Amino acid sequence: MKMPSDSRLSLVADEILEAVGNLRLQTAVANLRVQAHGNLAKDSGHDLEIEFVDPKETSVVLQVKMHSRSTVNQPEIKKRTNPPGFGEALVVLFAPKDRIDAVLGDLSEHFVEEVAEKGLGRAKLLFWVRVARSIGPLFWMKVRNLGLVAALFEFGRRFIS
């Protein structure tokens, strides 16, 4: 497969979302459909390492590097694109049971957006700010629904498990 000499490729916005989604899911990055001046085959036998260079509203420039599949460190990609696990655990502890998935999903969606727009470090910081600002209202909501004793009991049960 021939790589363009300039390895910067322009993608349209919905393809960026798909790229982010694929990274999040740990599916092969080589499956990404790239619309560009390069001719990147879907099943090329290579993985692409993708970095966001210049996010804009309608198009994004990506730095794309090719690796043979064996050299790509998949756990590292996972580490780079998942929200901090301890923060998610805090939400599980404090949020009412029937809203845990929705809240974690929203926080994760914010995180993925912010990794693309602002970089990993800032996205992690903003994730923690969002968690810190959310656990109070979430726990209060749980207390209102279950009563203080039951809410504390459930908190303790989840903490132990």
Add this chain to the structure above:
Amino acid sequence: MDQIGQLEQMVMLAIQRLHPSAYGISLQKELKVRTGREYSVGTIYAVLDKIERKGFVKPKQGEATPERGGRAKIYFNLTAQGQAALQASLSAIDNLRANTRFAPVMS
């Protein structure tokens, strides 16, 4: 009929504006754009829970997406009771605003 607070009123208006795709993040963004304030995800869900218990909104399970880590969205729609309560609340504000004059602000 149950009273609605200011934040509840704003969330209900945002739900109506975004219908039928109002969920946590879309509501948060709409409120930020329209009011200039960023409410936390927890605050939004606490308000949604409150108005759901009053019977003003109805949740509906949405789709899971990869960027949400495979977790489903919950969409919210106003019920008929919610729409009536919102209209009554906005009418009360409109009545109070009518012919109200503000002193000029000195800069």
